[in-house]
């Protein structure tokens with residue numbers, strides 16, 4: 001039954017493309033927003049978009065995550081042909097989608113596929129902040145859902161790298177909000193089968209993405225200083241009418257408050273994920 | 289808005305007052321004004337139809353926020369025979385912005401939960417303007433789990449512009465608890481009926497809004513965020529909220545077309561605030577009808593259908 005169902009999936013393997021999510025894209029030099037050092041862009045890219053002076057973690061595009069974390073040539077993208085329209089007829093949305101597609105080389109804010117991490121077969125997903133702030137509309141919701149369903153059918157673990165400035169995508173209104181329910185349910189069904197799910201929260205993971213699948217992992221990791229929370233800091237500031245404490249909603253704040261398991265530097269991430277997969281005997285289970 | 293009367297309904301309200309006066313006159317003075325009253329009545333009826341049948345999304349948002357709109361506790365009082373309120377999340381405190389407990393609906397026990405807005409300024413401050421903290425959602429989850437244990441159906445009455453955006457709320461994991469509620473509600477083995485009675489904003493509404501039947505009052509709104517928030521984020525201008533309300537397709541009529549909700553519960557002409565009793569009775573009828581349908585189903589089928597419902601949302605290809 002599962003084979004028939006999954007037989008409908010379409011796979012398109014394409015070459016990884018350079019993405020431009022971080023502020024790194026153009027220019028020979030990039031200024032670090034944290035320590036103000038002028039960094040040689042090529043060096044910065046080589047250093048996984050981490051400042052070599054103060055270890056500030058710049059944002060990273062979805063394809064760069066694949067390149068960084070997965071075994072080379074092992075990744076097979078899923079559902080690349082899933083493209084949504086403009087269900088609400090929200091003005092300016094088509095242009096926004098078109099611009100984001102051009103800018104990131106992605107069809108939507110979420111990249112999903114099957115691959116290997118240090119030899120472990122898994123389903124991998126990454127959200128790209130460069131695509132309308134990494135927000136979740138119907139296509140992102142559907143892709144995340146299908147990724148978990150595929151992993152469930154094939155008894156594979158899931159590793160997600162989340163980002164998302166606003167969480168749910170406003171241009172798709174209530175349909176976006178409902179993706180929170182849809183993805184949370186897919187995560188739970190995968191979980192009930194005893195399969196492992198690890199989520200890495202990266203800058204920024206907010207709103208509807210944080211308040212759904214990103215929060216429901218067995219192990220939640222975070223990159224240093226990543227903004228993590230439900231309400232945006234500006235909204236909080238305007239509501240309480242006082243200045244926010246320094247470090248508010250940063251990864252360290254989330255760790256102190258018990259919302260994440262560990263903060264992991266980007267250069268250590270692959271190693272840590274490998275260890276966790278090892279502890280879970282690969283995180284999947286024999287097909288039954 | 290003046291004295292609870294919106295600008296757009298002023299002519300109607302004045303006409304209604306005139307009719308009322310003539311009625312009193314008839315009674316007190318014994319003069320027969322029935323012909324005049326009949327004429328005015330039919331004029332009022334036309335006007336009523338004229339005004340209320342073409343409310344803009346923004347006007348509906350205003351009605352949903354009317355200060356005299358029935359609150360969760362008003363509905364509980366009017367719909368149920370008895371109610372025993374249960375307090376606290378067993379972790380931090382009791383959140384007065386979220387109420388819940390066991391109620392009798394035509395004699396049968398049900399669990400009722402819902403955000404509670406204040407009735408006046410003082411009450412509103414005590415209830416944090418109906419904006420729950422994580423502990424409010426945790427309390428709701430506790431009561432829902434309790435309902436599952438004792439096979440009680442759950443009725444969630446939703447009127448919330450969003451989860452509270454504050455420092456403590458973030459510290460205590462607002463995002464995490466919303467995700468947790470959504471996940472657990474999805475799999476509860478009892479019938480769940482959710483009713484958007486006023487405002488339904490963002491994850492703060494969805495955290496108590498996953499169910500087998502989603503009903504919505506005629507003038508309620510439900511969307512990914514409030515029109516103000518949408519305008520602020522997209523256009524950096526809260527004054528464009530009117531435009532945002534239009535763009536977001538947040539009315540009950542829009543949501544029924546999208547099949548996000550199952551039924552629109554009609555409000556008394558002009559809005560629920562104009563007749564609490566009538567509103568509550570209409571809602572009660574709908575609750576009883578849906579509950580009867582849902583209770584006939586085995587729990588596993590209920591959950592499977594619930595999951596299927598959400599799985600279909602946004603599959604447009």
Ligand SMILES: [Zn+2]
Pocket residue numbers: 032033034035036037051052053054055056
């Ligand atoms: Zn630096």
